[in-house]
Amino acid sequence: MYAVLLGCAASPPCAGAVPPAYGANDAGGFRNILPPGENGTDNFVQLGKFQSVGQRPPHWMDQLPLYSDLVYADPGLTGRQIPYYFKDATFGVKPNQIASIEHPRSGVTIVRDKAFGIPHIYGVTHGDVMFGAGYAGAEDRLFLMDILRHTGRAQLSSFIGGASSNRQMDRDQWQAAPYTEADLQQQIDDAPKYYGDAGRRIIADGNEYVAGINQYIHDATNPLDPVGAANKLPGEYVALGIVPKPWKLTDVIATASLIGGIFGKGGGEEVRSARIFQAFLARFGGRRGRRSWLDFRERDDPESPVSANGRFPYETASPFSPRGLALPDRGSVRFTSTGSPLTGALRAGAFGLDMRRALESKHGHSNALLVSARHSADHHPIGVMGPQVGYYVPQILMEEDLHGPGVDAEGAAFPGVNQYVQLGHGRDYAWTATSANSDDVDTFAEVLCRDAFHYRWRGHCMAMERLDQHNSWAPNALDQTPPGSETLTAYRTVHGIVYARGTVHGRKVAFVRARTTYFHEADSGLAFEELNNPSFTHDARSFERAAANINFSFNWFYIDSRDIAYYVSGWYPRRAAHTSPSFPVLGTGQYDWAGYDPSTHLASWLGFAAHPHAIDQRYFVSWNNHQARRWMAADDNYHYERVFRSQLLEDKIKHDIRGGRRMTVAQLVQAMEESATQDMRGVLVLPTVLRAIGHPRQARLRRAVALLRRWVRRGAHRRDLNRDGHYDDDAAVTLMDAWWPRLVAAEFEPAVGRPAYGALTSFQPPDAQQVGTVASSPDYETGWFGYVSKDLRDLFGPRGRGSWSRVYCGNGASGAGGGGRRTRARCRTALRRSLLAVTHMTKQQLYGHDPTCAQEHRVDASCYDETRSTVASGVDIPSFPWINRPTFQQVVAPTRHLGR
Structure with missing residues (x-):
C-alpha cells in the first residue's frame, strides 16, 4: 500500500x-x-x-x-x-x-x-x-x-x-x-x-x-x-x-x-550562599549561626522524599571545611556584568524578557510516575511522564x-x-527526563596578581582570556529600537568565567564558575544515538549505560513491558579532599578537581555506580525532588525539604496500591492530573499551620480558618470545573495567596532578623510565584513550604526526624525541645495576627498589578495563574487554565517485548 x-x-x-x-x-x-x-x-x-x-x-x-x-x-x-x-x-x-x-x-x-x-x-x-x-x-x-x-x-x-x-x-x-x-x-x-x-x-x-x-x-x-x-x-x-x-x-x-x-545544570551559587551564611553568623554568632544556617540549607533532610531508595553519598564533606575555603569578606562582593548597565526598562511582553522568565522557570513542572509490574493491573509496568520546558x-x-x-x-x-x-x-521501551539540578558547577576564587586581569595558578601569574561579542541592531517590524551596537565582554580563566569580584582575607580575588560541561556541550549526543538505537537499548541495564553517557544533570526514567529504571546522569567532579562543597574554594591549583586538565576541560568524574540509580522499585516518582539519601543538594538548592510537591504524586500511588491493590493507567493519569491542580501549601502545609493556630475566638478569624479548613477537605485545588471563569474555591485561594508571604514573615523574621531573613528570601523566596507582581503560574518547587512545616511541628508536634537546632516561630529557644508554652503562645499569636491582617485585602490589591488581567477585567487568582506562552512567532495562541504538569507527556503501557 x-x-x-x-x-x-x-x-x-x-x-x-x-x-x-x-x-x-x-x-x-x-x-x-x-x-x-x-x-x-x-x-x-x-x-x-x-x-x-x-x-x-x-x-x-x-x-x-x-x-x-x-x-x-x-x-x-x-x-x-x-x-x-x-x-x-x-x-x-x-x-x-x-x-x-x-x-x-x-x-x-x-x-x-x-x-x-x-x-x-x-x-x-x-x-x-x-x-x-x-x-x-x-x-x-x-x-x-x-x-x-x-x-x-x-x-x-x-x-x-x-x-x-x-x-x-x-x-x-x-x-x-x-x-x-x-x-x-x-x-x-x-x-x-x-x-x-x-x-x-x-x-x-x-x-x-x-x-x-x-x-x-x-x-x-x-x-x-x-x-x-x-x-x-x-x-x-x-x-x-x-x-x-x-x-x-x-x-x-x-x-x-x-x-x-x-x-541540565546545578550549583554555581557558592558566593551568594556564603553571603547568606555570613548574615546568619552576624545574627547568631559562630556556633549558633552555623547551626541555624544548616537548618535552612536542607542539604539532606532525612524526611525529604527521594526517588531512589538506596544511599548514594556525594558532597558529604562539611560546608565549613577549612581547607582552601575562600569565604568572601563581608561587603566586598561585586557581581560583574558582561555589558554596560541597560538604560531601557525591561518591559512585560518583550520577547527577550518573556524568554528569560520562561528559561529561568525551567524547573517548572517536570514529573514522572512509573509503577512496577507487580503493582499494575495488567501485570506490566505503567508510566505517565514528561519534562516541563515552559510553554x-x-x-x-x-x-x-x-x-x-x-x-x-x-x-x-x-x-x-x-x-x-x-x-x-x-520499539518496546520509553524514556524521559526531569531536571536533576545536581551540583556540576563550582566556584573558584582566583587570587589576583599584577592587576585585575591576572591570577595565580599552580605557581604562575596567568592572564585572563578576554572574550568579546559585538552586537548591532536596526529598527524592524518587530522591534522599533533605534539603531545601535555594543560589545559584551567576559573573562575566562583555566577554571571558568568570572562572575564576581571581591576580597578574601583582604586579598583581591575574582570568583569564577567552573561548569563540568563547558567545552563539552554536544557530548551527550552519543547517549541519544544509543537511546534511539534498538540494537543498543534493549532493556533496563542497557538504558542505564546509555543514560550514563549524558553529561548534563538529569533524572532519567525508563519503562518497558518488564522493568522500570532510574538513573541520574551528569559529570560530577571529585572535589579536592576536605574542601567545602557549599562555598568558594581557592583557585590556586592545589584545590582543583581530581584529574582536572584545563587543555581538555576534563577531570575524573564520579563513577557510574556512584550515581543514584535503581531498577524495579515498587514505583518511581520524581517532581524534581531529592534523588537519594546522602546525595547532597547543590549549593543553589535550599529546598530539598520535608515537604515537597512529589509527595502529592507519591501519596496517591501509595493509596492506590495499598493492601495489594493494583493500579490502572487511568488511575496513574488521574494521580498526575489531580496533583496538577492542587495548591501544595493547602495539601501538605496548611493542616500543620491550622493546627498551630488552633480555634480563635475572634469572628473574622474563625471565618477565615473555617474557609481554609473547608478548602483543605476539598483537596485544596486551584481549578474551575464549572468553567465560570473563577476558581471553584476562589475565596480560599485568594486568602491563601494573601496570607502566605505574611505567614512566613511572621513565623521567621523576628527570630532570624531582617538582614538574614532578607538575604535568604532574596535567594529563595517564600513562594516561587510572586503574588503582587506580573502574573505567573505557580509550580510549588521552591519556597518555604518545608521550613514552615518543620518549624511548627518542632514546636506543636508531631516532631519528625531531623529536627532543627532551634524553634523560630515565637522567637523560640535553641536546642532540643525548642520552646515551651510561652513560645507556643507567642507563635500562635503571631500566626493569627498575620492571618487577620490579610482578611481585609482585596483582589485588586493582590492581583491588580498584572496589566493583562486588568485589561480583561478578570482580576483574580484564575487569571493570574493562567498559562501565557512565550511567543516566538507572529501567530500567537490564547492563554489557558493553569495546570502543573509536563509540557510533553507520555502515557506508556507496553505489554510485550520485541526481538532484535
Missing part, C-alpha cells in the same frame, strides 16, 4: 525510503501530547491571515485542547477516555491517514499524518534519517531554531532587535557560555579524539542533519521556484527584512550550549518519528539539535 501511495510500484526506483506498515517494530502502548501543535511555520500569507482575521495555520494549536481539557476529566477519568487527551504515538501512519509525502533528497521520505501533522521520517541510510530530521525540523521550527542559535551565541539583539530585554538575554548567555567560533569548532574537532569511532559517527550525523536544514533553507529561498519558496519561508523573516543564513555544525553546538546550560509558540520542543538503519524512535526533541529523539519511545 505504501509503495502505491509513494508512486514506487514501477520503475525507476522510488526517490525515497519506503516506510514500513503502520505499527511495524512497535510493541504498542504508547501515547503522548505536546501542545500547542506540531506546526511552527507561518508563511507571509498565513501571517497576514492571522493578523487580519485571526486564522491560524493548520496544526498550530490542535493539541492544546487535548492538553488543557484533561483538567475537566478529573475526577473520574476512565481508561476509555485517555485517547481523548493523549494522542496515538505508534510508529508510522495508517494509509488512510497520510496527509502529505515529500522526498527532500534521494533516500529520504517524510510522511505527515492528517490528524496532527507529525513528521514520520524514513531513510535508506542512517545519514538519510539525520538529513530528514534536519529538513523536518526546519520545516516546523526554522524561525525558532534561528532564535535559539542566535541566543546560544549571545546574538539575539543582532537578530531580532535591540530591545533592552533582548540585550539582557545576550548578557546572560555571554556570562553563562561564552564561546568564540574557534571554541565551538574545537568541540567538533575533539569528538573523535575523546570518543573514537563513536565521536566520528556523531559528527557525521551532525553534518547530515545540518545538510537537511540547509536544504530546507535553499527550498525556502530558491529564486527559481518563487511560489514554492514563499510557501516555505516563515513570514517573520519577511517582517524582519532578512533571509535565513545557512547553518553550520557550530550552530548546533551553540544551540546545545543554550539548552543544556539551562535545563512557547511554537513550542520549544518538536515531535518526530525517526526510522532507518540504527534508529527506531518517536518522541520530542529540541529544534536545532533534533537529529535524535531526546524524550520518547523506541
